[in-house]
Amino acid sequence: MTAKLQLRIIVGILLFVGVGLTAFKHLELGFPLLPGTKETVWTAEAHVSFRATGEPVRVTLSLPVNTNNLLVVDHSTAGRGFGFHIEEEGRARKGVWQTRNPSGEYSLYYRARVYRGGLPDLINALDAPASPEKPVFSQAEGESADSILAEAYEFSADNEGLALRLVQSLTAQEPTPAVLALIGENPSRHVRVNAALRLMHSAGIPAERVRGILLEERKNSSRLTDLLAIWNGEGWHVIDFDNAQVGLPELFLPWQFGGDALYEIEGGVDSSIRFSVIADQISGRHAAVTYNTEIGSSLIDFSILSLPVEAQNAFATLLLIPIGALVVVVLRNIVGLRTSGTFMPILIALVFVQTELLTGLVLFLIVVSSGLVIRGYLTSLNLLLVPRIAAVLVVVITLYIALSVIGFRLGISEALSVTFFPMIIISWTIERMSVLVEEEGMKEVFLQGGGSLLTAVIAYLVMTNRYISYWTFEFPELLLVGLAIILVIGQYTGYRLSELRRFEPLARKD
Amino acid sequence: MLGLATPRQLAKAGIVGMNRRNVELIAQNNPRHLYPLVDDKLQTKKLAEENGLDTPALIGVVRLTGQIKEVHDFLKPHPQFVIKPARGSGGKGILVISGREGDDYVKPSGSLIGFEAVARHINNTLSGLYSLGGKPDVAMIETMVDFDPIFDRFTFEGVPDIRVIVYKGFPVMAMTRLSTAASDGKANLHQGAVGVGLDIATGKALRAVQNGTPITQHPDTGANLAEINVPHWENLVRLSARCQAASGLGYLGADIVLDKSEGPLVLELNARPGLAIQIANGTGMAGRIDRVEQLIARDNPPEDAVWRANWSMKHLAAI
Numbered sequence: 001m002t003a004k005l006q007l008r009i010i011v012g013i014l015l016f017v018g019v020g021l022t023a024f025k026h027l028e029l030g031f032p033l034l035p036g037t038k039e040t041v042w043t044a045e046a047h048v049s050f051r052a053t054g055e056p057v058r059v060t061l062s063l064p065v066n067t068n069n070l071l072v073v074d075h076s077t078a079g080r081g082f083g084f085h086i087e088e089e090g091r092a093r094k095g096v097w098q099t100r101n102p103s104g105e106y107s108l109y110y111r112a113r114v115y116r117g118g119l120p121d122l123i124n125a126l127d128a129p130a131s132p133e134k135p136v137f138s139q140a141e142g143e144s145a146d147s148i149l150a151e152a153y154e155f156s157a158d159n160e161g162l163a164l165r166l167v168q169s170l171t172a173q174e175p176t177p178a179v180l181a182l183i184g185e186n187p188s189r190h191v192r193v194n195a196a197l198r199l200m201h202s203a204g205i206p207a208e209r210v211r212g213i214l215l216e217e218r219k220n221s222s223r224l225t226d227l228l229a230i231w232n233g234e235g236w237h238v239i240d241f242d243n244a245q246v247g248l249p250e251l252f253l254p255w256q257f258g259g260d261a262l263y264e265i266e267g268g269v270d271s272s273i274r275f276s277v278i279a280d281q282i283s284g285r286h287a288a289v290t291y292n293t294e295i296g297s298s299l300i301d302f303s304i305l306s307l308p309v310e311a312q313n314a315f316a317t318l319l320l321i322p323i324g325a326l327v328v329v330v331l332r333n334i335v336g337l338r339t340s341g342t343f344m345p346i347l348i349a350l351v352f353v354q355t356e357l358l359t360g361l362v363l364f365l366i367v368v369s370s371g372l373v374i375r376g377y378l379t380s381l382n383l384l385l386v387p388r389i390a391a392v393l394v395v396v397i398t399l400y401i402a403l404s405v406i407g408f409r410l411g412i413s414e415a416l417s418v419t420f421f422p423m424i425i426i427s428w429t430i431e432r433m434s435v436l437v438e439e440e441g442m443k444e445v446f447l448q449g450g451g452s453l454l455t456a457v458i459a460y461l462v463m464t465n466r467y468i469s470y471w472t473f474e475f476p477e478l479l480l481v482g483l484a485i486i487l488v489i490g491q492y493t494g495y496r497l498s499e500l501r502r503f504e505p506l507a508r509k510d
Numbered sequence: 511m512l513g514l515a516t517p518r519q520l521a522k523a524g525i526v527g528m529n530r531r532n533v534e535l536i537a538q539n540n541p542r543h544l545y546p547l548v549d550d551k552l553q554t555k556k557l558a559e560e561n562g563l564d565t566p567a568l569i570g571v572v573r574l575t576g577q578i579k580e581v582h583d584f585l586k587p588h589p590q591f592v593i594k595p596a597r598g599s600g601g602k603g604i605l606v607i608s609g610r611e612g613d614d615y616v617k618p619s620g621s622l623i624g625f626e627a628v629a630r631h632i633n634n635t636l637s638g639l640y641s642l643g644g645k646p647d648v649a650m651i652e653t654m655v656d657f658d659p660i661f662d663r664f665t666f667e668g669v670p671d672i673r674v675i676v677y678k679g680f681p682v683m684a685m686t687r688l689s690t691a692a693s694d695g696k697a698n699l700h701q702g703a704v705g706v707g708l709d710i711a712t713g714k715a716l717r718a719v720q721n722g723t724p725i726t727q728h729p730d731t732g733a734n735l736a737e738i739n740v741p742h743w744e745n746l747v748r749l750s751a752r753c754q755a756a757s758g759l760g761y762l763g764a765d766i767v768l769d770k771s772e773g774p775l776v777l778e779l780n781a782r783p784g785l786a787i788q789i790a791n792g793t794g795m796a797g798r799i800d801r802v803e804q805l806i807a808r809d810n811p812p813e814d815a816v817w818r819a820n821w822s823m824k825h826l827a828a829i
Contacts, residue, residue: 333529384637385644439602441694441701493530495521500514503525505722506792507515 007491011484018480021299025475029292029299030117032284035470039284042114042215042277044253048263050271052102057082057267059097062256064112064212069250073294075112082108092257102267114215114253115291129208129231132201144178149203151176159205159232160246166196167228167244189241193226196241206231210238211262212254213275222276229257253277285474304476317350319472322482324349324459329489331455336498339455340432340448347425348452349459355417357460361453363418367399368449371430372437379434393427524794524829531761531785535799539678539760540781547757548779549642552596552650554757558776561756564749565776566592566769572649578632581651582625590654593631595640595647601696603640605631606654655775658768664688664706664738666730667695669767672708672740672774674750675783675795676762678806679818681750682798682826684708685790686738690720691730699786704728706735707791711827713743717792724792744823746774751819753779797829 025031032039048059063086064072077084082097097108137145152165169179170192183195193209200207210227227248228239238248248254255275256262265271292300300306304315324346331337339345352360374395378388400418407415429452436445462468471478495503520527526535547553558565569588572578585591593605605628609616615623632649634640641647661670668689675683685707689695692702699705704725707716715738718725727734740746750764753776763783766774788795805811811818 336528382634382639384639388644439599440698444700491533493527493533495517495525495527496529499525499527500517500520502722503520503523503527503789503794504513504515505719505724506523506525506788506794507519 004491007487011487014480014484014487018477018484021477021480022475025299025477029297030284030288031474032288035285035466037284038281039116039287040217041116041280041282041287042253043280044112044114044213044215044277045275046110046255046263047274047276048108048110048265048271049106049274050265050268051105052268054103055267056100057098057102057106057265059108059263059265059268060087061095061097061108061110061263061273062211063093063095063110064114064253064255065093065257067248067252067254069116069248070215070253071115071117071291071294072112072253073115073290075110077108077110079106079108082106106268115287115294117291129206131204132206134204135198135201137198137202141182144181145199145202147178148176148182149199151178152199153203159230160237162203162205163196163200163207163228163230163237163239164244164246166199167239167241170196171241171244189226192241193228196228200228200230208236208258209256210254211256212252213277214249215251215253215277216279217251220276220278222274224255224262224275225252227252285470304473315476316469316473317353319476319479320350320353320463320469321346322479323463323468323472326482326486327459327462328455329486331451331458333489333492334496336496337451337455338448339452340436341425341429341452344425344429345452345455346459347422348456349463351420351422352456352460353464354420355414357457359414359417360420360460361457363403363415364421364453366403367396367418367421367426368430368433370399371396371426372434375430375434376437379438389427389431392430393423396423396427396430520794521796524796524798525788526785526795526799528785530796535677535761536782540762541758544758545781548759548762548781550596551594551598551778552648554776554779555650555652557756558753561752563752563756563776564772564774566652566655569651569653571596572632572636572651575633575636578629578636581629581632585651588651588653591651592654593628593635593649593651595635596650597641597645597647598635599640599642603631603635608654655767655777656770658741658770660741660768661686661688661738663731663733664728664735666690666728668693668697668703671697671777672746672766672768673783673787674747674764674766675787676750676754676764677799677802678760679751679754679813679815680802680805680822680826681710681747681819682802682822683787683791683795684710684713684747684750685787686740688728688735690728692720699784699790704735705786705790706738707787707793708738708740709827710747711823713740713746714738717790719789719792722789740768742768742773744819747823748816748819749774749776751815751822755813755815798826801826801829 026033044064046061048061050059063075066072077095077097079097081102082099084095084097087094087096095110148166148169152162152169156162156165169176170183172179183191197207197209207228207230210229211224212227214223214225227241229236230239237246239246240249263273289300289305304312307315325343328339328343328345332339348364355363371392375392378391383391400423403418404416407413433445433449436448547557552571555565555568559568569591570584572581589610591607595603598604606618607615607628608618611622613625615625615628617623635647635649638644638646657669664670665688670686670688672684672686674681685705687697687699688704688706689697690702690704694701697703702721704718704720706718708714709716715736718735720729726736746766749766753764754760754762757779759779759781761783763780764776765778765780767777769775805821811821
């Protein structure tokens with residue numbers, strides 16, 4: 001009873017850890033549960049072009065920053081003849097291109113890959129700002145501004161509410177005369193944000209412009225959008241002008257924070273900047289690995305994924321073996337299939353993975369049956385065990401050579417893959433089957449041999465299943481679940497399927 | 511349906527399945543360290559002799575190749591004997607000599623072999639030709655069983671033995687295995703030998719099966735199998751119960767043969783007896799095992815093997 005209880009506890013723990021880790025990797029780290037799940041990844045590009053005046057050129061460009069929802073990884077730049085470095089100035093990251101002796105037209109590119117999922121919001125983490133300078137309004141503007149502010153002040157309780165109310169009046173379908181007077185009819189968004197900033201500043205509330213690109217799922221985009229960030233006394237809050245909502249839109253990639261220009265050029269004229277965003281569909285699994293490697297998730301750092309690629313490939317195969325073992329356990333203890341050699345079918349199944357099923361089956365049958373014939377002769381020589389198996393081993397290798405050469409000569413190149421079969425295992429299989437012929441008769445050999453092959457084929461089908469191989473490799477913690485199942489079957493005392501047939505006459509009697 | 515029973519039907523019939531046998535009967539009752547006692551027939555033999563269990567007497571053991579040349583003289587006083595490997599499997603490597611003609615040895619078939627053939631057989635045995643895993647072995651020489659002729663009508667060649675399953679000292683089920691032409695003289699049920707379930711109380715045939723199908727006559731000799739009535743039955747059952755006390759195995763298969771003059775003799779013990787005995791008996795073993803467990807839990811029965819054998823014969827046959 002205690003053994004049973006212990007087993008239950010162990011199984012419970014294994015299931016909890018295995019399923020828990022899998023769920024964590026799926027839900028938190030974004031590993032997709034199904035293979036082939038696609039995830040959108042954006043390539044955002046800023047393209048600055050200008051004409052050099054002949055003096056040394058220095059181009060400064062604000063760079064995109066991470067948000068709660070987006071992560072900027074592996075960026076690259078292009079600009080022939082320019083040196084590039086990144087300057088971090090407090091809240092802003094800026095890319096700087098420099099060159100000494102330019103002439104003619106230039107194009108500079110900054111490119112960044114943007115993945116979903118991100119770090120804590122950088123904008124929120126910014127320091128408290130100094131009190132803003134009061135903007136200067138003309139007489140007429142001043143009156144309009146006062147009236148708009150007064151109205152907004154009336155309908156709000158704090159800075160955030162005030163800002164929201166301002167945004168609402170500035171974007172209203174039917175603007176009040178005061179708003180019309182301040183920003184005119186059908187103003188651009190830029191003008192609206194400017195007006196909002198000035199109004200906030202004149203009310204003594206720190207506010208900044210946030211410029212960036214609104215990315216779209218599965219779509220390219222290139223529109224630079226302005227948002228308003230205000231200081232509510234404790235932190236920065238972003239207000240979306242489109243719908244007057246608080247908070248950064250989910251797919252907004254901030255490129256510039258604050259009033260400074262998006263880019264500055266010394267030594268160049270006729271400059272322009274263009275943005276473009278290309279949305280790619282990449283495998284969700286790849287996205288998750290890149291993303292978690294980037295943020296240094298320890299679950300990735302201490303996983304198979306941190307190993308060199310060859311080692312990863314080796315484990316991709318190794319991790320299939322427990323699946324084969326599970327298949328063998330189920331077939332032997334639940335179904336009641338008899339196999340020759342407990343785990344021989346797994347090794348044969350692994351060979352099938354390399355040779356393809358049909359080729360593998362044909363080669364296996366040829367090698368084992370010709371081996372059995374020769375081994376049958378060795379029996380009559382009364383050899384001792386070890387020399388006998390050694391002799392079988394030599395025979396097996398001879399068979400490999402013969403099969404390969406004859407097959408190759410006949411133009412059947414598949415025959416060459418016979419070398420994938422592990423010789424020792426094949427030799428032992430032949431030895432065991434031959435003893436079986438002597439002791440139990442041919443029928444038993446066909447039963448056990450057939451059982452082994454059937455097990456190998458089922459194990460092969462399971463192991464090569466796209467989902468199974470994906471899960472075993474991406475979620476190795478599922479091994480624990482497999483272990484739990486094996487342990488449970490290990491104490492299964494019920495009937496095997498084959499026994500329903502074997503003991504059927506006894507049940508009929510009642 | 512489709513020749514399949516439901517698990518519920520099997521459970522109702524009290525069938526013990528392979529998994530339950532392995533997990534509950536073998537793993538919980540047969541400590542691993544006792545296995546060598548029954549896997550090595552020489553150890554079994556010593557165990558039997560120490561505990562006074564009747565068994566074919568051990569004449570001698572050949573352990574070294576150098577001893578083989580002495581065997582001829584050593585065997586002079588024993589016209590009949592059997593040479594077997596201590597760790598043989600499946601009846602391989604057993605040489606029976608039923609008499610002498612001058613310096614030659616007579617096999618039961620009547621053919622004569624010289625001492626060289628006997629020596630070669632012993633040599634092969636020593637070098638592990640017949641042993642499990644090909645390990646070096648020893649050759650046991652024991653007295654030949656003079657089989658009780660009671661079975662002559664019921665078997666085609668081969669040696670009829672009686673298998674008794676003993677659970678915690680209580681003999682729970684018995685059968686005899688009769689070789690047939692189809693089984694090539696071997697007493698192996700899945701090779702086509704006939705299994706005859708024996709009433710644990712009386713030793714009378716209950717039911718006979720070949721390849722899982724009930725039969726009434728021996729397929730080769732035509733004898734009516736229902737007439738089997740094993741003599742010395744009480745002694746045989748008690749002997750099987752004493753095997754448990756001697757070996758310490760809680761789930762045990764005792765293979766017993768009947769000698770014309772000496773009665774029941776233990777031939778072999780088995781720590782992993784199979785389940786085909788249920789088919790031969792036409793009934794499951796679980797009910798009897800549960801009854802034994804119930805008795806042990808409730809009534810604290812004496813350890814005495816004879817008491818347990820008597821109790822089994824009295825109480826288990828009806829279950």
